[in-house]
Amino acid sequence: MVASRLYGPVQQDLALVEEVIGSLRQVDYQPLAQMLELVLSTSGKRLRPALVLLAGTFGHYRLDLLVPLAASVELLHTATLVHDDVIDSADTRRGRPTVNSVFHNSTCVMLGDYMFAHAAELVARTGNIRVIRLFAHTLMVMARGEITQDMSAYDSRQDVQEYLHRIAGKTASLFATACEGGAIVAEEPEEWIQALREYGYNLGMAFQIVDDILDFTGDEAEMGKPVGSDLMQGTLTLPSLLLMQRYPADNPVQRFFRERTEDHLQQAVLMVRESDIPAESYAMANQFCRRALEALSPLPATEARRTLEELAQYILERRS
Numbered sequence: 001m002v003a004s005r006l007y008g009p010v011q012q013d014l015a016l017v018e019e020v021i022g023s024l025r026q027v028d029y030q031p032l033a034q035m036l037e038l039v040l041s042t043s044g045k046r047l048r049p050a051l052v053l054l055a056g057t058f059g060h061y062r063l064d065l066l067v068p069l070a071a072s073v074e075l076l077h078t079a080t081l082v083h084d085d086v087i088d089s090a091d092t093r094r095g096r097p098t099v100n101s102v103f104h105n106s107t108c109v110m111l112g113d114y115m116f117a118h119a120a121e122l123v124a125r126t127g128n129i130r131v132i133r134l135f136a137h138t139l140m141v142m143a144r145g146e147i148t149q150d151m152s153a154y155d156s157r158q159d160v161q162e163y164l165h166r167i168a169g170k171t172a173s174l175f176a177t178a179c180e181g182g183a184i185v186a187e188e189p190e191e192w193i194q195a196l197r198e199y200g201y202n203l204g205m206a207f208q209i210v211d212d213i214l215d216f217t218g219d220e221a222e223m224g225k226p227v228g229s230d231l232m233q234g235t236l237t238l239p240s241l242l243l244m245q246r247y248p249a250d251n252p253v254q255r256f257f258r259e260r261t262e263d264h265l266q267q268a269v270l271m272v273r274e275s276d277i278p279a280e281s282y283a284m285a286n287q288f289c290r291r292a293l294e295a296l297s298p299l300p301a302t303e304a305r306r307t308l309e310e311l312a313q314y315i316l317e318r319r320s
Helices: 014-023 030-040 047-056 063-088 105-124 129-151 160-185 190-217 238-246 252-258 262-273 277-295 303-317
Strands: none
Touching (some): 014 063, 030 063, 047 063, 047 160, 047 190, 047 303, 063 105, 063 160, 105 129, 129 160, 160 190, 160 238, 190 277, 238 277, 252 262, 262 277, 277 303
């Protein structure tokens, strides 16, 4: 799918979301302005806010409510990345310096908190208590997913079900909230709200699985991070779990967790690349995409629905 047409009928309206996010940089304290500039200077694909707008097209498409919600979802996502980089001591993200590589970690934690607060203020602009409660619940679920990931670092006693539960909280919950929140604000029928939530959840699951596959098979320049970054941080993902399932007695993942050498890491990456594990992982991502498409069945056949269907295919084909 061509990037300029990625989000179909809401592509142009995303500029309004960019304006709201950009306004966050307008602060009168220079160090904070510098940090926000560093974090917000790259727009990314804006998939999550686009989902808010797309979900809103099936009801009363009120940009005065949908745009702040979309911006809040993106800021919430970005704030979690700031905290992730602090936890991982990451120097780069998407090929650019992280804010914690320039400023103190403690300051960056507070920056993430500042962005969480700003996201909460934006969602409050909807004036919709159901959406505000949904936002708060999602933040708790995401935080729990991050805590689970952090507490299980370098622990090889994990299985695929635990992994799926973790990414449901860490990633899929925000995708689900983006779609559900947009539908709620647009005052859509409850059946449609739940259908869009189910779509978002399954799309988010597929998105994270593909992300985890690319961590082994992707191009470092395209991804903006080293191949094998998840294992470096002690995070077990679907490809590494499948590798351990196949070689339970001895495998480079367990060896790397015991003795963190570059050789063990590269062996793990190579074994995954040269096996059918990426294909098996893509098959699971495809299952979630199929469920996402099935969830859309109650919705009318509009351009927005067609765009949501195309996004499911895009998720499987993306390379960064």
